[in-house]
Amino acid sequence: MTDANGATTPAAPPATPADGAAPLLRVRDLEKVFPIKKGLLRRTVAHVRAVDGVSFDIARGEVLGLVGESGSGKSTTGRLLLRLIEPTGGSIELEGKELRDLEGEDLRAVRRDMQMVFQDPYSSLDPLAPVADIVGEPFQVHFNMPRKERDEKVVKLLEQVGLSAQHLRRFPAEFSGGQRQRIAVARALALEPKLIVADEPVSALDMSTQSQVVNLLSDLRDRLGVALLFIAHDLSIVHHASDRIAVMYLGGIVEVGDADDVYSRPCHPYSEALISAAPVPDPEVERTRRRIVLEGDPPSPLDPPSGCRYHPRCAYAMDICSQVAPEPTPTLAGGEVACHLHTSGPTLAGRPLAEMSGVTIPEPG
Amino acid sequence: MDRHPHPDPNADPFVTSGNAGALDATTEIERSVEGAWAPVMHHTDEMPGHVGFWKRFRRNKVAVAAAIYLILLILAAIFASRIGLQDPDAQNISEINQRPSAAHWLGQDDLGRDVFARIIYGARVSLQAAFTAVALALVIAVPVGLFSGFVGGWIDLVLMRISDAIQVIPALVLALVISGVLGPSTTNVAIALAFVFTPGFVRLVRGQVLSVREETYVEASRSIGAKRGFIIRKRVLHNVASPLIVQAAVTAGFALLAEASLSFLGLGVQPPQASWGTMLSRAFAQVFQAGWLLWIPGSAIALTVLAFNLVGDGLRDALGAEGRN
Numbered sequence: 131m132t133d134a135n136g137a138t139t140p141a142a143p144p145a146t147p148a149d150g151a152a153p154l155l156r157v158r159d160l161e162k163v164f165p166i167k168k169g170l171l172r173r174t175v176a177h178v179r180a181v182d183g184v185s186f187d188i189a190r191g192e193v194l195g196l197v198g199e200s201g202s203g204k205s206t207t208g209r210l211l212l213r214l215i216e217p218t219g220g221s222i223e224l225e226g227k228e229l230r231d232l233e234g235e236d237l238r239a240v241r242r243d244m245q246m247v248f249q250d251p252y253s254s255l256d257p258l259a260p261v262a263d264i265v266g267e268p269f270q271v272h273f274n275m276p277r278k279e280r281d282e283k284v285v286k287l288l289e290q291v292g293l294s295a296q297h298l299r300r301f302p303a304e305f306s307g308g309q310r311q312r313i314a315v316a317r318a319l320a321l322e323p324k325l326i327v328a329d330e331p332v333s334a335l336d337m338s339t340q341s342q343v344v345n346l347l348s349d350l351r352d353r354l355g356v357a358l359l360f361i362a363h364d365l366s367i368v369h370h371a372s373d374r375i376a377v378m379y380l381g382g383i384v385e386v387g388d389a390d391d392v393y394s395r396p397c398h399p400y401s402e403a404l405i406s407a408a409p410v411p412d413p414e415v416e417r418t419r420r421r422i423v424l425e426g427d428p429p430s431p432l433d434p435p436s437g438c439r440y441h442p443r444c445a446y447a448m449d450i451c452s453q454v455a456p457e458p459t460p461t462l463a464g465g466e467v468a469c470h471l472h473t474s475g476p477t478l479a480g481r482p483l484a485e486m487s488g489v490t491i492p493e494p495g
Numbered sequence: 496m497d498r499h500p501h502p503d504p505n506a507d508p509f510v511t512s513g514n515a516g517a518l519d520a521t522t523e524i525e526r527s528v529e530g531a532w533a534p535v536m537h538h539t540d541e542m543p544g545h546v547g548f549w550k551r552f553r554r555n556k557v558a559v560a561a562a563i564y565l566i567l568l569i570l571a572a573i574f575a576s577r578i579g580l581q582d583p584d585a586q587n588i589s590e591i592n593q594r595p596s597a598a599h600w601l602g603q604d605d606l607g608r609d610v611f612a613r614i615i616y617g618a619r620v621s622l623q624a625a626f627t628a629v630a631l632a633l634v635i636a637v638p639v640g641l642f643s644g645f646v647g648g649w650i651d652l653v654l655m656r657i658s659d660a661i662q663v664i665p666a667l668v669l670a671l672v673i674s675g676v677l678g679p680s681t682t683n684v685a686i687a688l689a690f691v692f693t694p695g696f697v698r699l700v701r702g703q704v705l706s707v708r709e710e711t712y713v714e715a716s717r718s719i720g721a722k723r724g725f726i727i728r729k730r731v732l733h734n735v736a737s738p739l740i741v742q743a744a745v746t747a748g749f750a751l752l753a754e755a756s757l758s759f760l761g762l763g764v765q766p767p768q769a770s771w772g773t774m775l776s777r778a779f780a781q782v783f784q785a786g787w788l789l790w791i792p793g794s795a796i797a798l799t800v801l802a803f804n805l806v807g808d809g810l811r812d813a814l815g816a817e818g819r820n
Contacts, residue, residue: 212718237720238722239720241720245718245719249711254712254715256712256729258733259729267716267719267721268720271719271720271721271722272719272720314715
């Protein structure tokens with residue numbers, strides 16, 4: 131696939147999960163272009179390439195963390211998977227079935243297998259509906275289940291997320307943010323989906339409740355074997371909960387790999403910067419460690435930079451970076467990275483970036 | 496590395512469903528505290544107590560008083576013929592324009608009729624016209640507003656321009672013209688007023704739909720696989736309902752006033768049938784003989800319109816807080 135500059139777009143690492151089995155979800159070259167309309171006639175004056183050629187796999191029961199800064203297209207990717215917004219290109223296969231071809235009843239049916247937990251638990255729950263109706267909605271929608279039977283199921287779900295039957299008749303306003311997010315998780319679990327897309331499920335919560343919800347999600351994965359696409363901007367949170375991590379920048383994936391490898395030994399300069407931005411809980415380390423501070427704002431997806439999209443902000447940028455978009459190449463740790471440092475110039479050839487930059491990531495405490 | 500920091504091999508919080516009924520709330524929480532989510536349940540004590548709609552409404556004493564007044568008035572109007580009132584149409588030419596007395600609590604009018612009985616029977620006509628107008632307007636406006644808001648596009652544009660066109664004409668003038676064309680009668684007054692009120696309700700519903708449909712909980716319903724009809728019924732409609740109820744209460748007050756105005760001008764309820772507007776009109780002719788007669792239907796109208804507005808305010812406060820806090 132080529133972009134406006136005629137160069138191939140970066141980052142299409144089809145990183146397959148380690149076990150080699152057929153993936154649960156297979157995403158290839160996923161693309162979403164939003165037209166910008168202006169004026170009385172609503173003429174399209176420009177295009178935003180929000181998601182530009184994203185490819186990844188998720189295995190059964192696997193947690194894939196998707197990280198990137200605001201505007202990198204990670205939430206759009208999540209919504210595209212569920213077809214809450216329509217992709218403009220690429221393919222999404224769930225258990226080998228192409229989701230982009232589905233319409234009407236078929237789409238409704240496949241939505242049972244994929245559920246979503248939204249970022250803001252204050253707006254994702256109907257404020258006027260009691261918990262029984264919110265969590266029971268999937269049963270009503272898909273099975274038209276009578277209330278009594280529905281309530282029994284809802285209680286079981288509430289217990290799975292650490293709430294109880296006494297909460298059945300309460301309204302969302304009566305719960306704390308963390309509890310609301312648990313309700314949202316319970317709703318997502320109702321249909322026993324194979325995949326849950328969690329779109330920044332903890333970023334609207336207090337620090338104290340964040341880890342609870344993260345732990346809840348990974349516990350549910352362990353118990354129920356549900357796969358998870360965990361979208362977040364904070365790598366340190368995703369790191370604990372994920373098996374693998376994909377790092378997104380400006381609509382494309384720049385690095386994929388095992389969670390520990392990407393977090394502790396990143397191969398892409400952007401991953402390194404992202405990890406370095408997270409505070410370290412040890413004040414001693416926090417004061418003395420070297421931080422990489424990214425200059426400027428992320429470039430506008432209206433007019434993405436030529437070549438590697440990260441090159442204007444990259445501390446290691448070479449001449450080639452502004453000319454040719456880097457292809458994904460395997461890393462020694464088994465992931466993939468789209469960066470010229472690994473193929474040309476001072477070739478890293480899949481070794482962690484730290485070997486060149488000297489930046490070390492403090493081990494999490 | 497330990498990715499799941501809280502596993503406790505001894506306690507399994509998932510296996511509570513079987514005996515959940517036997518445990519009371521406290522033991523349930525304590526069990527969880529020992530289990531995997533120790534920090535989680537601490538939030539339970541932060542949970543605000545459930546403050547229901549009625550509790551909130553009851554706090555507003557003025558609105559409660561207004562609601563009681565309206566309920567009594569409506570009951571009196573419904574059972575007017577069974578509560579021992581005098582005949583509202585019985586004339587007594589020898590006792591005209593009499594001030595209030597023990598026999599006639601609110602006096603007698605220019606034909607010697609009992610004013611109290613006429614006020615209650617008049618309430619029946621006036622309230623009926625007001626409620627019919629509002630109900631009719633709602634029946635038309637809710638589906639149109641939902642449709643307009645949900646479908647959008649040029650249909651929405653056309654519907655909104657039509658409602659603009661109706662709304663630029665002053666309400667009372669429009670109602671005057673319509674009841675003038677339809678001919679004076681109680682039913683026609685209601686129809687005229689319904690026509691006047693419909694655009695306002697359509698706009699209200701449409702505006703609510705536009706904001707509600709962008710809410711994440713509507714997107715959540717879509718992601719679950721809910722059909723559009725389900726989303727409109729279960730998610731949109733009841734979120735539209737609160738402002739609509741408030742608006743309906745306030746509009747009912749205005750309808751009452753408009754009915755009185757039209758009847759006063761002779762385009763509404765026709766004599767000898769009693770309505771507050773016709774009573775006012777009748778009393779107006781006697782203003783130099785018995786000026787106090789104006790005060791009685793006038794106060795009834797003012798009080799009742801005020802009561803509708805106060806109840807509307809009370810509902811707004813009580814319903815509004817049920818949303819996000």
